[in-house]
Amino acid sequence: MDVDFEYFKIFYYVAKYGNITKAAAALGNSQPNVTRVMKLLEAQLGCRLILRETRGVSLTEEGELLYSHVEAACRHLWSAQAEIRGRDSLRSGIVEIGATETALHLFLLDALQDFRRRHPAVRIKIHNHTTPEILKRLTDGKLDFAVVTTPHSMPSSIQCEKILDFTEILTGGTEYRSLSRTPSRLKDLQNCPWVGLGRGSATYEFYRDFFAAQGLDLELDMEVATSDLLLPLILDNLGIGFVPEQLALPLIKEKRLVQVPLDCSLPRRAVQIVSDRGHGMGLAADAFYRYLRDR
Numbered sequence: 001m002d003v004d005f006e007y008f009k010i011f012y013y014v015a016k017y018g019n020i021t022k023a024a025a026a027l028g029n030s031q032p033n034v035t036r037v038m039k040l041l042e043a044q045l046g047c048r049l050i051l052r053e054t055r056g057v058s059l060t061e062e063g064e065l066l067y068s069h070v071e072a073a074c075r076h077l078w079s080a081q082a083e084i085r086g087r088d089s090l091r092s093g094i095v096e097i098g099a100t101e102t103a104l105h106l107f108l109l110d111a112l113q114d115f116r117r118r119h120p121a122v123r124i125k126i127h128n129h130t131t132p133e134i135l136k137r138l139t140d141g142k143l144d145f146a147v148v149t150t151p152h153s154m155p156s157s158i159q160c161e162k163i164l165d166f167t168e169i170l171t172g173g174t175e176y177r178s179l180s181r182t183p184s185r186l187k188d189l190q191n192c193p194w195v196g197l198g199r200g201s202a203t204y205e206f207y208r209d210f211f212a213a214q215g216l217d218l219e220l221d222m223e224v225a226t227s228d229l230l231l232p233l234i235l236d237n238l239g240i241g242f243v244p245e246q247l248a249l250p251l252i253k254e255k256r257l258v259q260v261p262l263d264c265s266l267p268r269r270a271v272q273i274v275s276d277r278g279h280g281m282g283l284a285a286d287a288f289y290r291y292l293r294d295r
Helices: 005-017 020-027 033-043 061-085 103-117 131-139 174-180 202-212 227-235 245-253 283-294
Strands: 050-053 056-059 094-099 125-128 145-149 160-164 168-172 196-198 220-223 241-244 269-276
Touching: 005 020, 005 033, 005 056, 005 061, 020 056, 020 061, 061 220, 061 241, 094 103, 094 202, 094 283, 103 125, 103 145, 103 241, 103 245, 103 283, 125 131, 131 145, 131 160, 131 196, 131 269, 145 202, 160 283, 168 174, 168 245, 168 269, 196 227, 196 241, 202 220, 220 227, 227 241, 241 245, 245 283, 269 283
Parallel strands: 094 125, 094 145, 196 220
Antiparallel strands: 050 056, 145 269, 160 269, 168 241
């Protein structure tokens, strides 16, 4: 038996708010009717979806699985509805993209400003996570597309297009100025405190492999969750770390940061725009994707 989509819509609000009363208010419905629909949905699917608790409801394992699909479906449908209403000239629409910190600062911020000037009515939501987390959300259908940095391991359904290449350099605060005079071997710097993006990020995997190629282990003294936190720690002389050259050079010119030259070269990295072939994009998302690709 096919399940009425209205049941899924009601389930979405119950799961979103974790409370039947709040879900009913958001839907403009009655609490008894929402409760009745939830029981019917569970009966039709043959499993429990929610558990009643003192302060509301929680999802069962089956409920969590269903919500991951229903949330993506509702978001796409409502986004399509908004875009169709303003189809003539992108008068509306919502774009949900994922972005790593590095991709955001090296490329996306400038592009966002220009696109918003052209299409001010389009709403853009940016989800900032590590590359693996972004790819998981993309394949789950929770993002329209993403802008990430290499390297990364891609599922077969993901399509990648390179936007730009960039190089990172080793930097330190002003207390490390003595290291800026001559190139150093990586192993001679092992006693220095190191700062970097932590485990689970594509950047950590990149430098772990780079150190391994030199016969060394990557041991970070301070791990940060985002690259926004990296530069302040380096500027405060809490350690040395790799930073995109484009972001480091202005600070080096201001003499707030020093470059620590190495006797070996670092592999180049890239910013890529990625999308899932299995999930379509709405009008606004497709327009923004093409704008970034052609920029």
